[in-house]
Amino acid sequence: MWLTKNNMKRLFIIIVICGLFSPVFAKELASSPRRIVSLAPSTTEILFALGLGDRIAGVTSFCDYPEEARKKPKIGGMSNPSLEAVITMKPDLVVMTTDGNPKEFEARLRSLKIRTYVFTARRLAELPQGIRDMGVIVGAPEKSDSLAQEIQDGIDRYKKRNAARRTGRSATRKKVLFIIWPEPLIVAGPGTVMDDAIGLLGYENIAVSAKTSYPKYSIEEVIRQAPDVIFVGKASGMDIRDVSRKILNRLAPVPAVRNGSVFYISDNLYRLGPRVIKGIEELTACER
Amino acid sequence: MRTVRFGIFIIAAAMILALALFAGPRMINPFHLSGTEREILFAIRLPRVVVAMLMGMALGASGAILQGVLRNPLADPYILGISSGASLAAALGLMSGFYFFGSLSVPVAAFIGATLVSLLVGAFGWKRGGLWPERLLLAGIGLNFLFSAVLMLLMSVSSDEGLRRAVLWMFGDLSMADWTLIPPASAFVVVGLGIAFARSKALNALILGDEFAHSLGFAVQRERLFMFAAMALMTSASVSLGGTIGFIGLLMPHIVRFLLGADSRVLIPASAVAGGAFLCLADLIGRSLMPPMELPSGTVTAVIGAPYFLYLLRRKDVLSV
Numbered sequence: 001m002w003l004t005k006n007n008m009k010r011l012f013i014i015i016v017i018c019g020l021f022s023p024v025f026a027k028e029l030a031s032s033p034r035r036i037v038s039l040a041p042s043t044t045e046i047l048f049a050l051g052l053g054d055r056i057a058g059v060t061s062f063c064d065y066p067e068e069a070r071k072k073p074k075i076g077g078m079s080n081p082s083l084e085a086v087i088t089m090k091p092d093l094v095v096m097t098t099d100g101n102p103k104e105f106e107a108r109l110r111s112l113k114i115r116t117y118v119f120t121a122r123r124l125a126e127l128p129q130g131i132r133d134m135g136v137i138v139g140a141p142e143k144s145d146s147l148a149q150e151i152q153d154g155i156d157r158y159k160k161r162n163a164a165r166r167t168g169r170s171a172t173r174k175k176v177l178f179i180i181w182p183e184p185l186i187v188a189g190p191g192t193v194m195d196d197a198i199g200l201l202g203y204e205n206i207a208v209s210a211k212t213s214y215p216k217y218s219i220e221e222v223i224r225q226a227p228d229v230i231f232v233g234k235a236s237g238m239d240i241r242d243v244s245r246k247i248l249n250r251l252a253p254v255p256a257v258r259n260g261s262v263f264y265i266s267d268n269l270y271r272l273g274p275r276v277i278k279g280i281e282e283l284t285a286c287e288r
Numbered sequence: 289m290r291t292v293r294f295g296i297f298i299i300a301a302a303m304i305l306a307l308a309l310f311a312g313p314r315m316i317n318p319f320h321l322s323g324t325e326r327e328i329l330f331a332i333r334l335p336r337v338v339v340a341m342l343m344g345m346a347l348g349a350s351g352a353i354l355q356g357v358l359r360n361p362l363a364d365p366y367i368l369g370i371s372s373g374a375s376l377a378a379a380l381g382l383m384s385g386f387y388f389f390g391s392l393s394v395p396v397a398a399f400i401g402a403t404l405v406s407l408l409v410g411a412f413g414w415k416r417g418g419l420w421p422e423r424l425l426l427a428g429i430g431l432n433f434l435f436s437a438v439l440m441l442l443m444s445v446s447s448d449e450g451l452r453r454a455v456l457w458m459f460g461d462l463s464m465a466d467w468t469l470i471p472p473a474s475a476f477v478v479v480g481l482g483i484a485f486a487r488s489k490a491l492n493a494l495i496l497g498d499e500f501a502h503s504l505g506f507a508v509q510r511e512r513l514f515m516f517a518a519m520a521l522m523t524s525a526s527v528s529l530g531g532t533i534g535f536i537g538l539l540m541p542h543i544v545r546f547l548l549g550a551d552s553r554v555l556i557p558a559s560a561v562a563g564g565a566f567l568c569l570a571d572l573i574g575r576s577l578m579p580p581m582e583l584p585s586g587t588v589t590a591v592i593g594a595p596y597f598l599y600l601l602r603r604k605d606v607l608s609v
Contacts, residue, residue: 080444183394184463184582210581219463220328221580224314238382250466253327 032139033093033115037086039105040078040097043119044069045273046131047095049147050140057089065275083108093117093138099272124196127272128152147274154277155200162202174286176203177227177256180214181235182244187217194233194269197280203229223253229286230256234267261286293548297558301565308337308568313579331466339465339473340571340585341564343529344536346477346522348563351537352544352555353484353519356491357512358421364537365523368409368428370402371532372435374524377401379442395469399528405431406520418509419516460533460586462571473525480522481560487514488552495552533586535593536563546600566593 035057038044044063047056053068060078063069075085078100086094086109094109097119109116117137121130128148135144176198178188188194189210198205206225207217230251232244241264251257263286268279309329310316316325316333350365357363365371381397412427413419484491490511493501498508526533540559548554570588577583 077444184461207580211578212581215581216461216463216584218313218575218580218582220312220314220332223324223328223332226324246464246466250331253324 033091035089035091035093036138037075037089037091037094038063039075039081039094039101040099040119041065041069042099042271042273043095043097043134045271045275046119046134046147047138049274050135050138050143052138052140055138057091058086065271081105087112087114091115095119095134095138098122121272123191124155124193124200124272124276127276128155130272151274151277154280158200158280162200174203174229175206175225175227176229176231176286177206177222177225178231178233179244179247180233182232182240182247185217185219185222185247186214188233189213189215189217193272193276193279194231197269197276197283200280201283203283219247219250222251226254227256228259228261230254230262231283231286232262232264233270234265240264290548290554294554294558297548298561301561304565304569305337305341308340308572309333311572311576313576335467335470336462336465336571337568338470339529340462340567342470342474342477343462343526343533344540344563344565344567345560346480346526346563347533347536348540348544348559348561348566349481349484349556350519350523350526351539351563352541352552352559353491353515354537355541356495356552356555357515357519358425359495360421360425361542362538363425364535365519365526366532366534366537367432368405368424369430369432369435370405370409370428370520370523371527372432372439373405373408374398374402374527375532376435376439376442377404379439383442392468395528398531399524402524402527403520405435406516406524410516410520419512424516460531460584460589462530462585463575463582465530469529473529476521476525480518480525481557483514483518483521484556485553487511487518488556491515491552491556531586533567533589535590535597536566539593539597540566542597542600546604 034055036047036052036055037058038047038056039060041060041063044056044059045065047053048066048069053066056069056072058075059069059072060076060081061074062078063072073085073089075089076082079102081101083105092115094114094116096106096116099122106116106118117134119130119134121127128151131144131148131151132141135141135148138144178194178198180186180188187207187210188198188205189207189212190205191213195205195208206222206227207215210217230248232240234240235243248257248262256262263282265282265285266279268275268282310318310333312333316329318329321329347365351363354363354365354368355361375398377400378394378397381393409424409428409431410419412431413424415423490501490506493504493506494508494511494515501508501511523537540563541555544555544558544562548558567585567589570592571585573592574583574585574588
C-alpha cells in the first residue's frame, strides 16, 4: 500500500501548501494576460512598444502600425467592433479607449466575464501616466515606465525650449492651422493631441475657438485669421496632396500658402501613443 | 392679386439672397470692402450663394414636376434613388481610384451616377411604349433601397478615411462651392427649367389624369418623358454641385401651392425661386449658428423645413398635387 499514514500526511501537507499559494498563482496569472485584444490603434501601438506584440490576439481594422499589427487578426472597426469576433479570440484582457470605443461594448464584455482595461488618457499631458497605468495591468511595468519617461522627457524638452515663446505676446506667436481633411475642411480643434502639440511648441492654433475637437471649419474664417503655417495630416488610402490642391488654391491669399509654409506630415500625432514625440518634432519643420 | 403675391414672393427671395451674400458670423459691407473682404466675397461667398441658389432651384422645380408626374404629394427627387445612386457612384469612383478629374472627380462621378440611375428608373418605369407613374415610383423606391444598402455596406467594410469623408460630403455640404462647377451646372438647370416651364400646361393636364390630358390633345407619354428628363437633368446637376440636400424638393411645391395656387405654370418657377432662397437661408444659418464651425446645410433645411411642413399639413384640409 503506498497510502501509508506517513504518505497521507505528506500529501496533506502538499495540498495545504498548494492551497495557501493558489491565490498568489491566480493573481500572477491574472496580472499578466496572455491573449490581449486591442480595440484602438493607439493602444495597439503602445502594446507593441511595450514588447507585447506576440501576446496580442486581435486588433481593429484601423490598426496599421507597426507593420506587424496589420498581420494580426481583425475584430472590426473602432466604433463597431464585433463582439463575436472578440469572444472567439478567447482574450484574457480587452484593452479599450474612451476615445472612439462605445461604452456599452465594455459593459457587454464585462457581463460576459471578460476582463477589460479602459485607457482614459486623451491629452498629451496625460499620456505618460496612462502608459504607466496600462503597463501595470498588462504586466510590463518596467518597460512602460521607461517608455513613459521617454515621452515625459520629450515633452519637458520642448516645454523648456519654448518656454520663452509661450509666455511671449500672442502677436509674435506663429499662427497655425492643422488640416485633418481638406474637402470639406476639417481641422484639429481644441482638446486634440495636435492642438496640445501646437501649444507645446509655442504656436497658436487658429481653430482653438471652435466648439468641437474636429470642427468643419469656415474657409472664410481661415482667410481672415491668416495662419502663418498650415500642416496637412496624412490620410489613409489616398494621396492627400491631390485632395488638398483645391483648398490650398482657395486659401491662396493666406500667408502660409503665399510663403510656401504648407507642410505635409505623417499621422504620428493622430494617435495618443509612442509616436507623439516624433510627431511634435515633425511640426518643428516649419521653423527651418 | 396673384401677380402681386408673386411680386412679393420674388422680392422676398431677392432679399434673402442679398442677406446670404453679405450677412453671416461676420458682416461684409458692400460699400466698404477691404482686400481680404473682397477676396472672401468674390472667391467664397458669391460662388457659395450661387451654388445654393442653383441647387435649391433645381430641387424645388424637380419636386414640383415629380409630384405632378407621379400624381403623388409625397414625391421628391430623391425618392427615386437618384441621390443614393449618385453617392454610391461617387464612393465607388473613389474606391477604384477614379481621379481623372482631380478635385472634380467626386462631382463628376456623382453626376454620372445620378444620370445612370435616372435612366435605370426610366427603364423600369417603361412599359407598353411609355412611362407609368406607379411603375416609376415603385422602381425608384426599390432602387433607392438597393443603392442605400450597398452604400452602407461599403461604408461598414471600408476603413478608408477619404471615402468616409467624401460620402459625408454627399450629405449636403456647400462649403467647397467654387466657380468651376457653376457654368455646366447652371446650363443643366436652365435647360431643365426651360423644358419644364414650356411644358407646364401639359403637366396641369397630366395631373388631372391621362385620359383627360389625352382628350385635351396632349401626347401623354411624350409629355411625361419630357418632364421626367427635365427633372433628371436638374436633380443630377444639383447632386453633383453639393450632394444630397433633403426636404427642399418635397417642401417647396407644397408651400408654393399654399401661397400661390397649384397652377404648374406658376408652381414650377415659383418652387424654383422658393427653393433657391430657402437653401441660401439654410446655408446662412448653418454657417452663422456656431462660428467658426459650419453645420451642413442639408441638416439645417430638414430641421427648419420639417416643422413648417407639419404646420402647413395641420392647416390644410385636402392635400393635392
